[in-house]
Amino acid sequence: MNNGWKGAFYQSVINTPLQSSLITLMPLLEAWEGEQQHASAKKWAKQLNNLPRPKDVQLNISDTVILQSLPPLDLGEQKRINSILKQFMPWRKGPFKLFGVEIDTEWRSDFKWSRVSPHLTSLTGKRVLDVGCGSGYHLFRMLEDGASQVIGIDPTPLFFYQFQIFKQYLPEHNLHYLPIGIEDLPTTQAFDTVFSMGVFYHRPDPLLFLKQLKNQLSTGGQLVLETLVINGDENTVLLPSDRYAQMSNVYFLPSIAAMKKWLEKVGFKDVSLVDDCVTSLDEQRSTEWMDSLSLKDFLDPDDLNKTIEGYEAPRRATFIATR
Template sequence: MIDYTPLYAALQHIPELRPWLAQLPAQVAEGLSPHRWGDLPDWHAALRALPDIAPSTIDVQCAVSIGSAEDASPEQLAELEQQLRKLHPWRKGPWEVFGLTIDTEWRSDWKWDRVLPHLAPLKDHLVLDVGCGNGYHCWRSFGAGARRVIGIDPSAKYVAQFYALKKYLGEDQPVDLLPLGIEALPPRLRAFDTTFSMGVLYHRRSPMDHLRELRETLRPGGQLILETLVIEGELGECLVPEGRYAKMRNVWFIPSCATLESWLRKCGFENPRTVNLNTTSIEEQRRTDWMHFESLADFLDPKSPHKTIEGHPAPLRAVVVANAT
């Protein structure tokens, strides 16, 4: 089940985060309120019904892989799949769970492979992952050596998915997912060695405010890993979709890389550099048996796949690394 008691105890021993404890339990209670999430009792029931299986192996370095099919009976494996499917849709992954592949909408492992070569070593880092979904990259950060990882995402379903898998990855592991947005963090926290914001910036009405919020999470010199939609273009260019972008209502600003780097400098970061550009493919983001809704192929112009269905440039994603001053 979802239990933050070990996290609260651990934060007592992290001076930079200890003051947050005065408000964090109330924030978590609000984030997981049944009044906000009518399906929350069903998700809790799925978590309670997960079978008790001890994994023979766990890998969070090369992938996220838990045990093998030989660790459980056929009845347990059937029950496991039934309960995990109750938490549909699964968007970030993939996850290998006792021989069962949760084939998620996104190949988040491909994104991690693009990011990893450009990370300063995470050994002993305190890591924050903003808008982390179900926490896939939290576990990969832990596998890369982070001493503690805190993910935040306001979706209670993603929190349920995370804790379904943490049951088997290790409930005592220093990786947690809080049902919060970045605005819930104390101001001027300046606590984390590394902060990730991947797939968030273009959903924010004020990108400058988001960048400033990200800076306030980082200690001086701490590294930001920002992954977001961009357009091809020069300094000062930015797409502001008047209607939808790739059928999404909540896409506000898509800058060029030069513009984004300028924004970062303006918001208190130094040495911003674009380290990767990648056009999203229908192999990386697609409908699967674990995510039945529309996906990228439905968002592109079928006659001109280099454009969205609305006529905007197709999704181009950049990884930008910067350091907080």
């Protein structure tokens, strides 16, 4: 895989409010090499280059992010593509479809988007950031909704390469993935909308993380924050003693009232809860593309309202706030 993704990003921010951030970002991105980050990165880069190069590729975004070729590839080519894509397992967020091959991901991320999108300020013509974007499924949905520039950040190498599978066919779209964390992003105050979905509870310093998100928003910009929550009042917060739903890197799970209080504490305005639901076994499950344990294995088999550790089952709430 060539490093054209870096140059495309640099070019996209020239003469925008993000241009000044290149002083900080360029050294980080130029120093980033996937092979230094993950033992399988060399294999992933090779497999990217082994994918076909149809002359006519079309993007179709609905619940599934679809790339299709005209004319369609034959069954033999689809089997080869299927074999290549399996080298990028596990596939967590989606669903995707590449040249006739369906990738049935662990998460039906379209469920989340259908809950979130009705509450968004219009993304048309907006500059958008997704913090912890995973493989980039929601980046495509933001693009579909009219955003003029979409940038996702996530330090996970596998997700970066999964995103590049699709992005390599779409050089004309102002859609970018930076393999960095929020702590690497300088204060820009350049984005109209900042998303953070499924990240907050992985951060050991919750108020610092909220400030980092706020630092990326322009005045009047909208934050979309989705996180795990628990029942309780504004003083109720769960800090798991060890694991939560078998996840070892879970820190703070606040109540809805506490989450609102924290957002207001760091200076967000007009904080509102727009969605609150228990994660279903239809939304998160094992598939042939993610064939290890999933949600049903993390719940108490005798009481699906509890995790296997005895905590409340995963419940996700989405908040909208203004800088």
